[in-house]
Amino acid sequence: MFLAQEIIRKKRDGQPLSEEEIRFFINGIRDNVVSEGQIAALAMTIYFHDMSMPERVALTMAMRDSGTVLNWKSLNLNGPLVDKHSTGGVGDVTSLMLGPMVAACGGYVPMISGRGLGHTGGTLDKLEAIPGFDIFPDDNAFRKIIMLVWRLSAKPARWPLPISVFTRPAILRQQSILFH
Secondary structure (H helix, E strand, C coil), X not given: CCCHHHHHHHHHCCCCCCHHHHHHHHHHHHCCCCCHHHHHHHHXXXXXXXXXXXXXXXXXXXXXXXXXXCCCHHHCCCCCECCCCCCCCCCCCHHHHHHHHHHXXXXXXXXXXXXXXXXHCCHHHHHHCCCCECCCCCHHHHHHHHHHHCEEEECCCCCCCCEEECCCHHHHHHCHHHEC
């Protein structure tokens, strides 16, 4: 058992964090037992003291494992499975353009999309503006969609990653599973 403040203090003093400490902190964020102030304090100490490669790997894995990890093996995808994440910005259309381009080349792009990236909104905000666009299909629909259209966007929230699909308009018109 760890205390968030001890993890912050350890990193503040320039010591490396263990995988267990990192997992504890990330799970504390997920479970709402670590405060925003503590998150900010750890972020500041990491800014000043950086993270070693093992710490970075542990942080990445802890973040991945803090929710449900989707397993794509059962779909027998015949192309590369890749991701692209946007940091927002004026226009912020890279995600909307890059996904279909990768799909056209045979790639699969299940992508986590965010909300409210500044004044422009996130990719998910843009997709929700499309009338009838379903951002919460169930797991079966999700897997059918990825097999059908190769390109989708996931929203980090309920079900571990509620998803919304965005792909070629011709396919959207043909597939009723995408709309209510």
